[in-house]
Amino acid sequence: MRWSAGAVARMLGVSPVTLRTWDRRYGLGPSTREQGRHRRYSEDDVHRLRRMLELTGQGVAPASAAAVALGDPPPSRARSGGGPHALAVESEEARGFARAAARLDLPLMSTLAATLIARDGVVRAWQDVLMPFLIALGERVSAQGNGVEVEHLATAAISGALRSEAARFPVPVAGRLPVLSACAPEEQHSLPLDVLGAALAERECASRNLGARVPAAALLDAVSLLSPGVVVLWAHVADYALSAPVASLLERGQVVLLGGPGWEPVPAGARWVASLPEAVDTCLS
Structure with a gap:
């Protein structure tokens, strides 16, 4: 498989601008070129970018994280067995x-x-x-x-x-709901929130997903009713992100996590999560 920059940005939940910056500053760019087409990211390139996200998410400085990511050998398909890269797209x-x-x-x-x-x-x-x-x-x-x-x-x-x-993991909610997730108004792609909900359930963390195109007023009403520990908002497009009630949630003292490439710049007081593992870990922390 070979991916365009836009596809990799969507895959990893980062901005294409971030990918271009990492390519220019640290050399974490696409390594292959298809005839008559732009440079494309290989599976190994994506592996390095995921490593970069993992390290920066742990607080490692970007330059240091890039050096580690570039120095790590790509996963061996022949010897991966049951490791994290055994199920590549060619599987x-x-x-x-x-x-x-x-x-x-x-x-x-x-x-x-x-x-x-x-x-x-x-x-x-x-x-x-x-x-x-x-x-x-x-x-x-x-x-x-x-x-x-x-x-x-x-x-x-x-x-x-x-x-x-x-x-399969019904967890009773006693008191405060741990996680409430919703798409920004007019955002129709709710599948990433289904993924997050299932991943949290595996870790025995209860959550509720309000789904696609959640009006701002409806989200605020749900927050008032459920008092979630964390609110996760998803937006793939900047125009949709702008209509989300992030400021109102923060004024209520709510912890707000943002997912998807639509949040640029990230509103002050909210936290943008770059990957599914980071989102899960942050919700559980």
């Missing part, structure tokens, strides 16, 4: 899911996604197989102008599997 699981998606076989996609999540956990299944598959599919739909039905049905299958996984 049989990914190929099987792609074949089922091409046939619009919703039951099989649902079964494959559920099996993968149950076997390898939400974070690993999402980052190594499901998210790269959806991004590659989205790029093909955009380039060819067809296949939207495949994209929609695949998303539905993955979302259903994630919600079922979350339901």
Whole structure:
């Protein structure tokens, strides 16, 4: 697999501007070029960027984090076994899911996604197989102008599997709800919040996801009712992020986490999380 800068930005939840800065300053850029096309990120390039995000999320200075990321050897596919990179997009699981998606076989996609999540956990299944598959599919739909039905049905299958996984870990909420998540007004892509909810459930952390296109007033009403410890807001587009009631939440003393590439600049007082593992760890801290 080879990814464009925009696809990698969406995959990692960072701004394309951040990727360009890291490329220019630290050499963490795409290493391959396809004939007649722009430079593309390889799987090893994405591995280094994930390492960069992991280290900076731990407080390591960017220059030092980049040096470590560049010095780390890429994961060995031949020897990875059950390690975190065993399920690369070239895996049989990914190929099987792609074949089922091409046939619009919703039951099989649902079964494959559920099996993968149950076997390898939400974070690993999402980052190594499901998210790269959806991004590659989205790029093909955009380039060819067809296949939207495949994209929609695949998303539905993955979302259903994630919600079922979350339901396997019913955690009673005593008093304050730990995490409340919602999309910014007009933001329709709620799948990342389904992923977060399932990942939190695996860690026995209760959460509620209000879903897509949540009006500001509705979100504030839900916060008043549930008194969450953390509010997570997702926005893929800056225009949608601007209409989210971040300032009102902060005025109430609410802890606000922001996900997605739409938050630039990040509102003062809120925290932007760059990856799913960081979001999970922050919600649990």
